[in-house]
Amino acid sequence: MNKPAPLVELRDLWKSYRKGSETIDAVAGIDLDLPERGMVAIVGPSGSGKSTLLHVIGAMDRPTRGSVRVAGRNLGDIPQGELTRFRREVVGFVFQTFNLIPNLTAVENVALPMEFSGVARAARASRAKALLERVDLGQRARHRPNELSGGEMQRVAIARALANEPPVVLADEPTGNLDSATGRLIYELLQAIARERTVVVVTHSEELARLADRVLHLRDGRLSNAAHDHSAREARSGA
Ligand SMILES: Nc1ncnc2c1ncn2[C@@H]1O[C@H](COP(=O)(O)OP(=O)(O)O)[C@@H](O)[C@H]1O
Numbered sequence: 733m734n735k736p737a738p739l740v741e742l743r744d745l746w747k748s749y750r751k752g753s754e755t756i757d758a759v760a761g762i763d764l765d766l767p768e769r770g771m772v773a774i775v776g777p778s779g780s781g782k783s784t785l786l787h788v789i790g791a792m793d794r795p796t797r798g799s800v801r802v803a804g805r806n807l808g809d810i811p812q813g814e815l816t817r818f819r820r821e822v823v824g825f826v827f828q829t830f831n832l833i834p835n836l837t838a839v840e841n842v843a844l845p846m847e848f849s850g851v852a853r854a855a856r857a858s859r860a861k862a863l864l865e866r867v868d869l870g871q872r873a874r875h876r877p878n879e880l881s882g883g884e885m886q887r888v889a890i891a892r893a894l895a896n897e898p899p900v901v902l903a904d905e906p907t908g909n910l911d912s913a914t915g916r917l918i919y920e921l922l923q924a925i926a927r928e929r930t931v932v933v934v935t936h937s938e939e940l941a942r943l944a945d946r947v948l949h950l951r952d953g954r955l956s957n958a959a960h961d962h963s964a965r966e967a968r969s970g971a
C-alpha cells in the first residue's frame with residue numbers, strides 16, 4: 733500500500749534576512765515531514781527561528797530557498813493573489829497575544845474568517861457558536877475581548893483558527909502570556925484538536941512540549957534532535 737503523502741513537507745528550507753552587510757539564516761536548511769493529524773512541538777531559544785519557520789509553513793512569508801508543500805500544494809507555485817485564500821483556508825494561526833479584534837464580540841471574532849471566505853451569515857453564526865461551545869465558551873459569545881481572561885481570549889482565538897476547518901493549525905507560543913495552569917488547559921485543547929488536524933506549536937516550555945506526539949528542537953535555524961526526527965536524520969546521513 734502507498735504511504736500517505738505528508739501534510740507538510742519541507743525540503744532544504746532556508747529563510748535568510750539581510751542585516752546591513754550581514755546575512756542571518758533564520759531557517760537554515762530544514763527537512764521535515766509532518767503527517768496528517770497529530771501535535772508537533774517546536775522548542776528552541778529565542779531567535780532560533782521558530783516564528784520564521786511557522787510563518788513560512790503558513791505562507792505568511794516566502795522562503796529564500798527550498799520548498800514547502802502543505803496539503804498537496806507547493807507554496808512556491810501559488811500566485812501572490814491566491815495566497816490570502818490559501819492562508820485563510822489551509823492554515824489556522826494562533827498567536828501569543830491572541831490578536832482578537834477588540835470591538836468585536838467573541839462570536840463575531842470567530843465568524844470573521846468565514847465572512848472573508850464568503851460563508852453565508854446564518855451559517856457562520858451557527859458555526860461560530862458551535863466552535864465557541866467546543867472550546868467551552870458558549871456562555872461568553874457576546875463578550876468583547878476586554879471582558880475575557882487571557883485563557884478565554886486564547887480559546888476564542890483557537891475557535892477562530894478553526895473557523896474555515898483548516899487541515900493545519902500553527903500556534904506561536906500560545907501560552908506565553910498565560911499562567912501555567914491556564915497554559916496547560918490550552919495545550920490540552922490543542923491536543924484534542926490534533927486528533928483531527930496537524931497542530932504545530934512553538935513553546936518555551938519543555939514540560940508542555942512533552943504533551944506533543946513529537947518534539948523538535950530548533951537551534952540557529954536547524955533541527956537538532958535527530959533521535960526524534962527520522963526524515964532529517966536520513967537527509968543528514970546522506971549529506
Ligand atoms: N523580518 C526580519 N528581518 C530581519 N531579521 C529577522 C526578521 N525576522 C526574524 N529575524 C531574525 O531571524 C532570527 C530568528 O527569528 P525568529 O524566527 O523570530 O526566532 P524565534 O521565534 O525562535 O525567537 C533572529 O535572529 C531574528 O532576529
Ligand SMILES: [Mg+2]
Pocket residue numbers: 782783784904
Ligand atoms: Mg518567535
